[in-house]
Amino acid sequence: MTITVIKPGLFSTVQDNGRYASQQYGIIVSGAMDMLSYRIGQLLLQQENGAAIEITVVGPTLRFDVDTVIAITGANFSPILNGQPCPMWRPVPIKAGSILKCATAQVGARGYIAVKHGIQVPLVLESRSTYLRAKLGGFNGRALQKGDVLPITSSNIVKSNYFIHSEDFISFSNDVMIRVTVGTEWASFTEESKQLFLLTPFQLSKDADRMGYRLQSDICLTHSLQKDLISEAVTFGTIQVPPSGQPIILMADRQTTGGYPKIAQVIQADLPKLAQLQPMATIRFTVISLEQAQEIYIKQQQQLALLKFTLH
Amino acid sequence: MFKHITFKPLNDCALLVVFGDSISITTHQEIQQFHKIIEQQPFQGMIEAVPSYTSICIYYDIVKVSNSPLRKHSLSIYECIVTYLQKLLQKNEQFYVQTSRLIEIPVIYGGQFGPDLPFVAEYHQLSEEEIIERHTAQEYIVYMLGFAPGFAFLGGLDETIATPRKEVPRLAIPTGSVGIGGQQTGVYPFETPGGWQIIGRTPQALFLPDKYPPTYLQAGDRVRFKAISEQQWRDFK
Numbered sequence: 001m002t003i004t005v006i007k008p009g010l011f012s013t014v015q016d017n018g019r020y021a022s023q024q025y026g027i028i029v030s031g032a033m034d035m036l037s038y039r040i041g042q043l044l045l046q047q048e049n050g051a052a053i054e055i056t057v058v059g060p061t062l063r064f065d066v067d068t069v070i071a072i073t074g075a076n077f078s079p080i081l082n083g084q085p086c087p088m089w090r091p092v093p094i095k096a097g098s099i100l101k102c103a104t105a106q107v108g109a110r111g112y113i114a115v116k117h118g119i120q121v122p123l124v125l126e127s128r129s130t131y132l133r134a135k136l137g138g139f140n141g142r143a144l145q146k147g148d149v150l151p152i153t154s155s156n157i158v159k160s161n162y163f164i165h166s167e168d169f170i171s172f173s174n175d176v177m178i179r180v181t182v183g184t185e186w187a188s189f190t191e192e193s194k195q196l197f198l199l200t201p202f203q204l205s206k207d208a209d210r211m212g213y214r215l216q217s218d219i220c221l222t223h224s225l226q227k228d229l230i231s232e233a234v235t236f237g238t239i240q241v242p243p244s245g246q247p248i249i250l251m252a253d254r255q256t257t258g259g260y261p262k263i264a265q266v267i268q269a270d271l272p273k274l275a276q277l278q279p280m281a282t283i284r285f286t287v288i289s290l291e292q293a294q295e296i297y298i299k300q301q302q303q304l305a306l307l308k309f310t311l312h
Numbered sequence: 313m314f315k316h317i318t319f320k321p322l323n324d325c326a327l328l329v330v331f332g333d334s335i336s337i338t339t340h341q342e343i344q345q346f347h348k349i350i351e352q353q354p355f356q357g358m359i360e361a362v363p364s365y366t367s368i369c370i371y372y373d374i375v376k377v378s379n380s381p382l383r384k385h386s387l388s389i390y391e392c393i394v395t396y397l398q399k400l401l402q403k404n405e406q407f408y409v410q411t412s413r414l415i416e417i418p419v420i421y422g423g424q425f426g427p428d429l430p431f432v433a434e435y436h437q438l439s440e441e442e443i444i445e446r447h448t449a450q451e452y453i454v455y456m457l458g459f460a461p462g463f464a465f466l467g468g469l470d471e472t473i474a475t476p477r478k479e480v481p482r483l484a485i486p487t488g489s490v491g492i493g494g495q496q497t498g499v500y501p502f503e504t505p506g507g508w509q510i511i512g513r514t515p516q517a518l519f520l521p522d523k524y525p526p527t528y529l530q531a532g533d534r535v536r537f538k539a540i541s542e543q544q545w546r547d548f549k
Contacts, residue, residue: 023362255460
């Protein structure tokens with residue numbers, strides 16, 4: 001009972017909710033970059049934290065060697081199932097021997113192939129997410145390669161006559177307004193830098209992966225800190241400014257701690273939007289209060305809770 | 313005790329409890345103490361606590377805190393958590409110095425295992441033996457883990473052997489390599505690029521993904537390096 005990787009795509013990894021409770025040991029969280037699309041895929045299959053395949057820009061070709069049910073969410077990779085277009089954002093029954101071909105994402109960067117009961121790779125420190133640098137978790141601790149055989153369990157369709165409108169949850173655009181709260185060193189940046197940070201359209205550079213996004217612009221952010229900072233916790237969405245003056249946004253595979261000044265923090269609710277950007281995307285920032293950020297997140301989660309309730 | 317502590321949000325689902333603004337043993341011990349307290353008495357919705365040199369970061373689930381008894385609607389979610397933490401600190405005014413573990417790490421210095429030992433010796437106009445002596449004489453403290461799984465930030469390097477990082481970092485430093493980078497010393501838990509001067513290597517695995525805790529060293533541990541021979545290395549393996 002397996003899935004065979006015929007073509008791996010550009011960069012496909014096994015991911016789930018992430019690896020929590022071990023950051024104090026220097027172990028990174030990982031997990032889906034676009035948690036919203038990932039979660040919806042899980043809810044469509046009526047499960048919570050199954051290991052899914054995260055695909056990036058160029059999708060894989062997979063052969064299912066057993067009957068199962070899948071749900072494809074995230075960016076549109078124009079999936080083809082046995083020669084026919086395969087619908088997204090709904091459960092899709094799969095017959096043994098089926099071939100799923102994913103093409104290239106025109107808009108958006110990451111898609112999720114959720115499988116009923118999840119990909120059956122071992123739990124490592126309570127998670128199945130791939131931790132590339134430590135070569136653990138996921139499938140053999142690495143990105144998928146041609147010929148890999150992923151264990152799954154067979155499943156018969158229970159309920160699959162529903163679909164959701166993805167636009168109600170997530171939009172895909174390469175020109176985005178991202179909401180942030182002020183970072184811990186916000187006050188140390190010059191007045192000019194603070195203004196420029198909120199006025200300048202930044203461009204996402206080619207250095208944009210699961211660890212972090214390097215942004216570029218024709219401005220340089222400066223601060224008045226005299227000494228290097230002492231390393232402390234950083235997290236998903238931390239916007240730090242190294243000496244180059246060009247910001248870096250830390251993403252799902254960020255390190256647990258860092259020492260660059262933090263100008264701002266992307267709000268949790270906008271991380272999925274960020275996860276869907278391709279290099280050359282335009283990013284603008286707008287600052288909101290912590291309370292607003294938390295309210296927005298709670299609303300987003302209520303929407304998911306409602307979806308879960310509706311699907312059960 | 314604990315009166316000088318301040319709080320600040322890291323983001324909308326994490327906050328920092330700040331114990332000081334410089335690296336010191338006192339601050340470190342307070343953080344260790346508070347870490348134990350908060351792990352024993354977490355609030356509903358707390359995800360995890362991550363200590364570093366001068367602060368502890370506490371991650372929480374916004375929805376769970378919002379729906380918990382902790383939530384007072386006159387206060388923001390952040391203020392509710394800060395109020396809880398302040399009470400916890402007041403209840404634990406007494407400060408107990410923890411007796412921490414002393415861990416010995418066997419190291420084979422120099423040769424193919426420590427290719428930068430000659431450079432470090434020359435840099436300080438000392439012999440290789442004197443560098444080894446000074447590196448093994450100190451008792452180090454694990455201030456925090458970070459950078460990579462099981463990578464320990466150690467305090468206590470003898471300043472007379474502090475050495476600048478390499479100008480061009482190596483692309484691959486073998487697992488277990490012991491290095492000096494500026495005022496710091498440490499062990500690479502697995503093969504990774506890096507810029508530290510490599511003076512030796514330990515056969516001791518530092519990252520133990522099949523165990524919990526998954527690391528050989530933990531914040532608060534005291535560490536000593538012990539020079540071993542190639543024969544002892546083989547016996548260890």
